[in-house]
Amino acid sequence: MLEKRSKVTAIDPVWDQISEEARKAVHDEPLIGGFIHACILHHKSIDKALSYRIAAKLASNEMSMAVVRDIVEESYAADPSLVAAARADLVAVYERDPACHRLLQPILYFKGYQAVQAYRVGHHLWTQGHYDLAYFIQMRVSEIFGVDIHPAAVIGKGIMIDHAHSIVIGETAVVGDNVSMLHSVTLGGTGKEEEDRHPKIGNGVLIGAGAKVLGNIRVGNCSRIAAGSVVLEEVPPCKTVAGIPARIVGEAGCDQPAISMNHMLVPNAPEK
Known part of the structure; x- marks a missing residue:
């Protein structure tokens, strides 16, 4: 049997x-x-x-x-x-x-x-x-x-890269689980430094189109990076950052931004 x-x-x-x-x-x-x-x-x-x-x-x-x-x-x-x-x-x-x-x-x-x-x-x-x-x-x-991902980079599961044009992920980058990113995202270094030099992206992060995250910095769980931003400093969990250089502009807006895929920085104003 x-x-x-x-x-x-x-x-x-x-x-x-x-x-x-x-x-x-x-x-x-x-x-x-x-x-x-x-x-x-x-x-x-x-x-x-x-x-x-x-x-x-x-x-x-x-x-x-x-x-x-x-x-x-x-x-x-x-x-x-x-x-x-x-x-x-x-x-x-x-x-x-x-x-x-x-x-x-x-x-x-x-x-x-x-x-x-x-x-x-x-x-x-x-x-x-x-x-x-x-x-x-x-x-x-x-x-x-x-799509240029160094084979030494560490990437979790449940990853969605939408459109996936001109993606760059460097050698010492780490990407957590359930991360979503759009086209033209770079997880890169800031110069010719060696050793650990690339970003560490937490779980559930949403990275907008054209965003650049540079250096050995940490992006906290369930945060959002707005399209076109240049992130040079650590991002706390559950926050939204935007701009060049990126600054905190508010909360992430939901528990799982990478799943909701909501890129709006502010909610629509109520109708009058």
């Missing part, structure tokens, strides 16, 4: 939903059937689909798709937390991005989601001492997606 149970396929509601969405997409748009079959329906699990998708995007004349796919699959097998984080990121995008109507979309179309999953593989390689492989992943992610 135990042996029979071990052979039963594990139930995965998330993957089941993605597969069902893929079948419907093929029915509705037959011309992309081959693409959706290759990326989703030919695979039995989300990790296999992701390994294929990452490899398809990062492969080049310098490293074949088969080799990249082997690297990704070996990383997933060695560290299952990579797949767990990919699931959390997928749900984050689905729940926070009003343009995301299906779990299928980030895997197929959203470069922010794809870039973060590729970074996670590069970070795993970095922690295992495979520095040149990690640098190769970083290079390809930057070239293909316009």
